[in-house]
Structure formats: structure tokens, C-alpha cells
Amino acid sequence: MSPPARPRDVVIGLSAVVAALRGGEASVLTVRTRDGLGLPFGRFDPDGHRTFELALRAFVTAQTGFSLGYVEQLYTFGDKGRDAPVADLHGLDAEAARIVSVGYLALAPATTQGASDTAWSPWSRFFPWEDWRRGRPAILDAVVEPALRSWAAGDEGRSSRARLSFALDGVGWNEERVLERYELLYEAGLVHEAVRDRGGSAPSPDGLGDPMISDHRRILATALGRLRSKVRYRPVIFELMPPEFTLLGLQRAAEAIAGVRLHKPNFRRTVERSGLVEGLGRLDAAAGGRPAELFRFRREVLGAQPVGGLSLPTSPREG
């Protein structure tokens, strides 16, 4: 543990959570490295890159073949000890450089081409406790709750955080607290990355989602939480939709993002009253049942007035 002869360099890693809807699932673009699954990423070049965002767009285009539309910065992570495992991917030794990770969220329309199907993974693969569309996920009662209870035993602070994050003891589920939940599991040593970052040779916990390299699952959790909250106050959902869609299609998209079931009649009405969409008078090629009208996003409202997102009326049956 002797200090290095010369000060460490700082290296900035840029990572993108590229989200899209594929087959009714909210999915994310992943890359396979020899250390495991990760997000598309690259090393920021202080000489060549004018801004982070331009650098990020270049990385994703180079690694996956398509160009990003909507992009926003999420968070910058710099904790010592959670940065090491990706170091060799940047071509340097973790002891010689400090890696700082800037995470971004990008949204791609459902029609996105250019990446092979195997490059997309549904989010539930990494966060199986986040999908409540078919009711409370079994993994919560079977794995998460007992593990957290034993971790929190006797500690009021821990118990209270577990209760609020994971909807224990009758607390309601808040779908936006994705990062809080992941960080709690990390702190409790219940996800693989926590064991790995401690240099542990201990067996990794199982059943709590697939791990990712470096801090990429942390960035992914940040992205999902941000998207879930943003959908409610900005019309970002339409960045994920094809140019024409039905209202049920929009609802399924909102459900895939939020991870909860919505109430159909009320969802329709709030969407139609929002002024965000316009009926096209044409019908969908029916896929069973009465054909639905096609709608489009009225993108022109963005320049005319401040505009909010969608209200997400949960269904009383399974919400």
C-alpha cells in the first residue's frame, strides 16, 4: 500500500444506458466483454473530445452502429473501490489511475435497427424485483425480504431503509426508487458486485439479478429510476415509440417502463386530454379484437408551450 511515485491520473469513463422497447419489454443495449456484461462505454479523450455528449455519441455509434437521439446525463460516480474491475478495459492498471464514471441515459425508438438482437437485455434481467406488472414479484418474499431482515436485525436505520425501499410491512411500492434498492442490496452484500468489489472469493449471492462489469449496474439503476420519474413530467415516453401507435401500445410502453399495470379507461382519457397525441383516423392492423385507432405524438407542442408528461393511473386490481 505504498503511495505511487507520481500522482495517479484521473481517467473519465463514459457509459450509456441506451433504452428501447423490444417485444413489450423495456430493454437496454449491452456489450459483452471478457469480464462480463456491460454498458457501451468509452474513455473520454481530453485532447480529442470537445464535450462528453459528443464523445458518448461517437462511442455508441462505433460500438453499435446507430446514432443516438435523446441523451441526458445521469450522475458521476467516483467512489474508490467501485471503479477497479473495468480498468483493464481502458488499457490501464487500476493502481495507476483513478477511474471516474459519468453515466448517461439515451432513448431509442422501438424501430431501432443496427444492433443484433442478442445485444439487448430486458431490465428485469438485472433487476428482477422491479417488475410488478404481474403482481408483487415472488423473489421479494422468497429472497429479498428474509436476506434484508437478517442484515438489518436490530438496526433501526437499516430496517427502516429496507421497509421504505422494498415496500415491506405494508409500505407502498414506489417504482422510482430503483437506485435506492440496488444500493441497499449492495450495502447488504446481496448482489454479486458487492462481493466482487471487496475482493471477495466468497460465493456470489444468487437470484438477485445478473451482475455487470464495473459500476454499470449502478448506472443502470440510476437510469431506470430517472426514466420512471421523468415519464411523469416530460413527454419522454414518445422517444421510445414508433411514429404511429395505438393507445394500448402506449399504455404497454408506459407499463414496461414503470413496471406496474395501469388502468386502461383512465389512462386513455388522461392521454387524450393531455393534448400530446393526435388521432390519425386510421386503424391498426388488428391483432385480435376490435381494431384500434392509430395516434401520433404531436411533437410540435414542444416548441409552443411548457409541456408535462403522462399521468399513470394504476390499476386497482394489480397495482
Next chain:
Amino acid sequence: MSPPARPRDVVIGLSAVVAALRGGEASVLTVRTRDGLGLPFGRFDPDGHRTFELALRAFVTAQTGFSLGYVEQLYTFGDKGRDAPVADLHGLDAEAARIVSVGYLALAPATTQGASDTAWSPWSRFFPWEDWRRGRPAILDAVVEPALRSWAAGDEGRSSRARLSFALDGVGWNEERVLERYELLYEAGLVHEAVRDRGGSAPSPDGLGDPMISDHRRILATALGRLRSKVRYRPVIFELMPPEFTLLGLQRAAEAIAGVRLHKPNFRRTVERSGLVEGLGRLDAAAGGRPAELFRFRREVLGAQPVGGLSLPTSPREG
């Protein structure tokens, strides 16, 4: 413009917007440097600092003498051309290093001691168009609107952004869009930093607030916008209050943050119904008029249930 012999270093600068209420004004802790006014800041040490937040707390304590409570990360700025002027404060040449700026928001209670009074500046000093508590600021009609109109003349995109950001042509004022407004003025070359960053010797525009070093006014705009929105969905306002306060005191604090007047009776009711405060049964030392009851923040609710912020009912008279 020949490339340097060896790749540039990346230097991470940490800056803190330390907000507090002083004399009824939302104020921010500033430091005076030989290049001008700035935020407390420091250079992140990749060898010595374990996390950004710990490093930031150490800087602020060293430079101002008190320790921070509530802290949150705002944004990371890395644009070339907006980083140079502070370089010499870090003891290096901007040509030799690329400066990346991580901004933080910290909240200090009104009782905060340890910094001299002259170290605090009201936010309106830097953003005189943001304070609508006494109606629409005159500077908007006198300076901002004509300047933006001539900048946007004939460009529909520019006009629409100016309209939405600065509430022109009957668009309503959205107090949260602080950063959008500052960035628009920067892009239009109407704030001093824009002229400075272009290496301009042109006379700096006047009347549009005092400049700050580096990108510190940009970070400050980010902080004010974040705080204004966060007050509505998290009980952060209480981080700025003394342990005991009256409801009008709380209202004045919310008004100072939001920059708009609120409706007293409705504000009282929403606060009391929120369950966030508890009456103490004791009265304030009256300052004219009927003495008001003292309240305290029920900090214990934070651990018991998910908890929102305050609703801010604007006054019909001057809102």
C-alpha cells in the same frame, strides 16, 4: 494550436453551492479570488480522496470553517472552452490539462455561523430576473426581452426557446427553468462569461447579473433550479430552517427559494395537513401583530414513510 507532446491530464474540480437563508434572502456562500467571485471549490485528489463528497466537505470546512449537512450532486460539466479561466487557481495551465467540473448543492440552516457576512451573496445578485416576489422584474422588459428578440429575430427555434424560458407573449413563468434561462443568455452572448469565454475584449453586457469565475454561475443556476423543483417533492426546505419557526417564516423561506409569492391561508393548510410539522404550543416573540405559534420539523417521519415536499400555492394577486 499544435497538439501537446503528451496527452493532457484530466483535472476534476469540485464546486459547492452552499445555500442558506439570511435576512429573508436565499443566499449562497461565495469566495473572492483574484479573478473574481466564485463558489468554494477544490481540486479532487485521486490519491487522497476516497469519494467526491468527502473531498467536497473537506474543502468547504477548510475554506469557510463549518461543516456541511445536506449535500447532493448536481451535474458534471466538461465542455471545452468553458473551463479555462479557473485553471490557474488549480495551479496549472489550461493548455496542459482539461478541467472537468462537478457541481454540488449543499443546504445550511439559517443559524449557520463560521463565515463572515460578506461571504454570502443573495442569488438575485447573479440572477436578477429570477425574483418575482414583487411582481415581474423590470429588467425583463427593459433589458432581457429586447436583447433576446433581436438575437432571435427570424429564427423560430430561438424565438420559441426565448418565449418558453422567459415567459414572453403570455407564456407563464416557470420558476424551475433557471439553467435554461442562464444558458440561453449565455448562448445569446448577453452575460459576461459568454464574452469572456470567447476570449472577447468586447465590452461585457451589463445589468444581467454579476459574473462569476469559470463556470460557477452555470453551476449556481443548476443548483437554484434543482432546489426549486426539489422543494416540491422532498422536505428539503427544513434543512434551511432553524429548529423552531413560525408558519409565516416557513412561507417566507419557500418564497425566497421559489422566487414567487404564495397564498398564505392555503400554504398554512397544506403544510399542516402534510404531517411534516408539529405545533409546539408556544408562541413566537411577537414582531408586531398577533404572536404566531412555533413549529418544528418532524424529522422522524423521514424514517417511517415515503415523504413528499410542500405544495406551493401561488398567490392570485402577485404570482
Next chain:
DNA sequence: TCAAAAGTGTTATCCTTACACCCATGT
């Protein structure tokens, strides 16, 4: 005729907004 999905009506409830008004204290 039935399943599946689209789409409409209606009501109870809550929250927000706005206005009107009374109360307690100091000068």
C-alpha cells in the same frame, strides 16, 4: 356465439384555488 380488445358514461372523492372573514396583540 364467444373471446378479445376498443372505447364510453358516470360517480365519489380528493386536492387546489379563490374569496371572505374573524382573532389577538401593540401603539
Next chain:
DNA sequence: ACATGGGTGTAAGGATAACACTTTTGA
């Protein structure tokens, strides 16, 4: 008395949540 600020009542309007129901298509 009156100014100043504290504090309450109440009603209109809108959004939300819940339930019940009709319509249109394909198999």
C-alpha cells in the same frame, strides 16, 4: 381605533380513481 400579522370557513372547479357498461372485430 387601527394597523399588523395570525388564523378559519367554505364553496367552485378540476383531477383522479373506481366501477359498470357498450361496441367492433376475428375465429
